[in-house]
Amino acid sequence: MGSARSGTEEVAHTGTRKRDPEAVRADILAVAEAEFAANGLSGGRIDEIAAKTRTSKRMIYYYFGDKNGLYRAVLEEAYRKVRLEEAALRLDDLEPVEALCRLAAFTFEHHRRNESFIRMVMIENVHKGTFLDQSADIAAVNRPAIERVATLLDRGKAAGVFRQEIDALTLHWLISAVSYFNVSNRHTFGRIFGDRLWTEPGQARLGTECSEIVLRYVLTDVALSDCKWSSPGAMAPE
Amino acid sequence: MGSARSGTEEVAHTGTRKRDPEAVRADILAVAEAEFAANGLSGGRIDEIAAKTRTSKRMIYYYFGDKNGLYRAVLEEAYRKVRLEEAALRLDDLEPVEALCRLAAFTFEHHRRNESFIRMVMIENVHKGTFLDQSADIAAVNRPAIERVATLLDRGKAAGVFRQEIDALTLHWLISAVSYFNVSNRHTFGRIFGDRLWTEPGQARLGTECSEIVLRYVLTDVALSDCKWSSPGAMAPE
DNA sequence: ACCGATTTGTACCAGTCCGTACATTTGCTA
């Protein structure tokens, strides 16, 4: 949504151009993400998106062809953004235990701050992943995440601090599960059992608990006592 | 869907009655659950539900007033069913470690087998829990779940096998998170990283891993080595 | 066997919302 504006104001490179297709596309995508994240695919209204855009409904169909096409584009964009941020983490510089702790804390915090991404994934799962099928490259965009976990895991195993039985995919699954659930289900869970876990201190505490959960799962029994997975501060690049 | 049929066929108690409001209600609810779970609230079609019911659309509005009313009724019913099954677990007879292991394994398995319940919760969360607000008793139906965890936890703490710092709500949150995520996100996760975790052996393995995750989180460091959380067989009452 | 209340069927309306036909402007290139 930042980039959408820039192209319109400053005319720069190509001389005077009032038209800026890229900005229009980006604008539509941003508005559409908000709308779909808020109301789902069937619930999201094209007219509503058009109204909140600086352009008309016509453009949506011009660029994305279809309601489904627009939705798919939004989904792809959301994944791309997220994995891009994740790639900024430099885990190789840290020793395994600290790196894993940082990864868990980062993911937890990241998902918290990107609710609309989580909601897009929720909605996509309601639709049984049909739209992910149709965009082949999404898998390619995401797979590096597993690689990061795998190398981290290998380093820890080699150092003797991580258990040999741990599987990279399962570990990634665990980190994703807690970080995702924390955002996706806060409404039902909070409604039923109270919001205690979703106050600010509650979330801070829960975040460190998640790191603890992950580490206790992975660590060799011996090493369980001596580790300081306590500082969750400043892990997001922003 | 089993109970819906019974009232219609066997006429039993009240003499000959062709009319069976309760059966009609139950029939509608069962069909509606399938429809909503499959397509969401906005995506679910009242006409579709009516068509698959033995009665007409008129009845839906007669009994539930509204599309939203129907949805709310389905949601309430889903929660009620689930918590009823959960109550069948008798954890007090087991020693703490085994009881916790059983609880985790049961929840994991239970959520797996009740996909449409999970999907209803997913959808409710997409709607930010608005419908849970309107039905006051749902919270009351669910809260006992926490009580069970709390007493189990206390017993373990007293016995010295569980860490004192563990919070009941957080523990329940963890068990829910992994069990829920396993069902809710299998499509996106599987699409991106492969279905390995969702083959039959993969799921069996993942289930025991979840028990291990939970136990390692809770157990006193000392006790970490000696426990046999290995038998996941026969924990569902069915 | 009659009567009011409950329960059910049919046909239909009215609003919403996706998508498009048609017309127009802008920009680039020759």
Place this chain on the structure above:
DNA sequence: TAGCAAATGTACGGACTGGTACAAATCGGT
């Protein structure tokens, strides 16, 4: 500056779908 392609605005169509008006059948009680 002519001309073509890319980009955009407006108005509208038409199907879908939630909800209802109207009517009728059924049932329990007396």
